[in-house]
Amino acid sequence: MKIVISEGQLPILLTENRLDFLKKTYNVSDDESIKQLKDSKTKNPEFDIKILGDNNDKTIAVVAVKKGKPLTPEQKAQGFKSKIKSKVFITNYIFDEIVNADPTTNKEYVQWMLNIFTKHIKDGHYDDAIRFGSEDLPQANEFLTIFNENKDSKLFKEIAKNTPGSPDDPSNILKYTELSQLYKIVKPFIAGGSSSELEKDINTMVSAGNAKILYSDSKWLVYQPLTTKANCVLHKFASWCTSRPENTMFNSYTTNYKSASGKPSKIYNILNKKVLTDESDEMYQIHFETDQYKDKSNGSNIDFIKFLNTNHGLRDFFSKEMLSQVKHMKGNIKGNKYIKILLGIGHADIIFDLFDKDTEEINIDSDLKIHTLPENFGSVFTNLKSLVLIGVGLSKIPNSIGNIKGLEILILKDNDISNIPESLGSLTSMEFLSLTKNPITKLPDNLKNLVNVYQAVVPAELKDRAKELFPNARVVS
Numbered sequence: 174m175k176i177v178i179s180e181g182q183l184p185i186l187l188t189e190n191r192l193d194f195l196k197k198t199y200n201v202s203d204d205e206s207i208k209q210l211k212d213s214k215t216k217n218p219e220f221d222i223k224i225l226g227d228n229n230d231k232t233i234a235v236v237a238v239k240k241g242k243p244l245t246p247e248q249k250a251q252g253f254k255s256k257i258k259s260k261v262f263i264t265n266y267i268f269d270e271i272v273n274a275d276p277t278t279n280k281e282y283v284q285w286m287l288n289i290f291t292k293h294i295k296d297g298h299y300d301d302a303i304r305f306g307s308e309d310l311p312q313a314n315e316f317l318t319i320f321n322e323n324k325d326s327k328l329f330k331e332i333a334k335n336t337p338g339s340p341d342d343p344s345n346i347l348k349y350t351e352l353s354q355l356y357k358i359v360k361p362f363i364a365g366g367s368s369s370e371l372e373k374d375i376n377t378m379v380s381a382g383n384a385k386i387l388y389s390d391s392k393w394l395v396y397q398p399l400t401t402k403a404n405c406v407l408h409k410f411a412s413w414c415t416s417r418p419e420n421t422m423f424n425s426y427t428t429n430y431k432s433a434s435g436k437p438s439k440i441y442n443i444l445n446k447k448v449l450t451d452e453s454d455e456m457y458q459i460h461f462e463t464d465q466y467k468d469k470s471n472g473s474n475i476d477f478i479k480f481l482n483t484n485h486g487l488r489d490f491f492s493k494e495m496l497s498q499v500k501h502m503k504g505n506i507k508g509n510k511y512i513k514i515l516l517g518i519g520h521a522d523i524i525f526d527l528f529d530k531d532t533e534e535i536n537i538d539s540d541l542k543i544h545t546l547p548e549n550f551g552s553v554f555t556n557l558k559s560l561v562l563i564g565v566g567l568s569k570i571p572n573s574i575g576n577i578k579g580l581e582i583l584i585l586k587d588n589d590i591s592n593i594p595e596s597l598g599s600l601t602s603m604e605f606l607s608l609t610k611n612p613i614t615k616l617p618d619n620l621k622n623l624v625n626v627y628q629a630v631v632p633a634e635l636k637d638r639a640k641e642l643f644p645n646a647r648v649v650s
Contacts, residue, residue, distance in 0.1 A: 191280060192280060192283065195268075195287060199263050200260065200262045200263060201263045201268045202235075204265070206262070210222060210262055211235065221237075221238045222235065222236070222238075223236040223238060223299065225294070225299055226303070227307040228307040228422075228425055231266055233263070233264055233267035233307075234261055234262060234264060234306075235262045236262075236299075239259065259295060261291050261295060263287070263290075268287075270306065271286045271306075273310075274286060274310040276314055277321055281346075282321075284347070285346045285349065288347070289350075290302055290305050292350075293305060304414075305352070308414040308422050309352055309414060311417060312417070315363075316355050316356055316412075317346075319359040319363060320355060320358075322362075330343060332361055333358050336357055336358055338354060338357065340354070351472060352472075353471050354470075354472070356412045371406065371409075371448070372449040375396060375406060378403040378406060382399070383398070383400045383402060383403040384397060384399055384400075384403040385399065387494075388486070388487065388490040391446075392484075393445065393487055394444045394446055395444075396441075396443075397439055397442070398440060400423075401421050401423045404416050404423045405418045405421060410448070411458065411469035413467065413471050414471070423440070426460055426463065427439070430460075430462035430463055431462070432461075432498055433499070434501045435501075438460065439460075439494075440458060440460050441460070442457070442458050443459065444456050457475065457480075461495070461511060462510055466480075478513075478514055478517035481518050482517075491514075495515055496511075496520070498510075498511055499526070521543050521544055521545055524537070524541065525547060525553070525554075528554070530553055530554065531556050532554065532556065533558045533559065534560075534561075535554065535557060536561040537561070537563075538564060538565070539563060539587070543562070544566045544567065546567065546570065548573060549571075549573055550573055550574065551573030551576035551577050552573045555578075555579075556579065557579070558581045558582065559580075560577075562584070563584060563586045564588065565588060566589060567585060567588040568588070568590060569590065570592075570597065573596070574594065574597060574600070575597065575600065577600065578600065578601070580602060582603075582605045583603060584607040586610050586611075588611050589611065589612065590613060591612045591613060591614065592613070593613060593615070593616060595619055597620065598618075598622045601625065603626050604626060604627055604628075605627065606623070606630070608629075608632070609630045609631060609650060613635060614635075615635075616639060620642045620643075621641075626645075626646045627645075627647065628648075628649070636649075636650045
């Protein structure tokens, strides 16, 4: 039997075949399969199962990461990277959302959006994947609509040619590696507002109490919207999802992500004042609670520490803003959204304000760079039993460390320490001492007082000297 397909039916059939092919290629799974994957989280010891959900708590993907053999310390030291094997399973729900975001009738851009989504996941950037599936699809629809209408025009190709970071074949959507890259090319085709309108809108919102000007100097303006409408005045100038008139994420960010004080978080919009005179397009949006530091293209995070260190007025303003939040986060180092930035702009002492003075343990690793300890460190934390500072850039041990009489574990591995203070010899409760990977050239004689040390880890060239000082200890380098 011969089946006759009309001309009108052919594109539909081709689209359906394309989508079926993409479903197989990208492991799009039905509800029952996803449920089985979720259930396997506790049943299969070979895999770590990561479940990704959107802002509405709907599952968008399940990632099965095969557990590999951990690298040895020697392999890590030699720069080996652990190869993580993972498989991504996409839910029908997010697949349908991506299909609906494609503005073309034959759905020719679905594969590109799937590439962006799954690449975030495979790179381990789960927050970016969730953001793409939860927030960025309306933007993708807008940008792809403009791209589809203009990609073959001479003007589009000329603009792309003169735009830094554009792909070698700007008319081929698969050459774009992220949404922000596409935005930079299509932005000139987006109907924009005038700079004078923006200034007027900002002033109107501030006057009505819908926004605040938090900071202003000769170059910069920091604008804080208090309502969705106030943030949307920036829509025609930047691609942030919080500023979209439709499907805005403003309330989601400010209400769902509380500040350290428990109040709704702030969105900071930083504008170069020349934006208001059409002489610049430099704009940034900062949201500490989600670790987002975006320029107007909403691409990868800018180096916010470098940015602040080159703009001293803004640095001082944001220092005060972050310090006001840090006081609410005592004892919380890993989850602190502000501390890394504060350390990067010169507030090294602030990290120790997060610890209770009676704490028995301080453990800071290479994620944070403190460089120095307060001179009165040992006089403040007199109850410490364990002090672990690995790869934090520490260059000096203060003499006051000798006041911590009950210190049992001292690990200062992988720092820039060149001198050991004599006062270290007063820590007679010491049981484990690690000074390896430091440019230390001499160990003080009075370290022989540390008779309770059972293991000492020192630079190789000081191993013999350490054996003299700690005759009953295991000395390694």
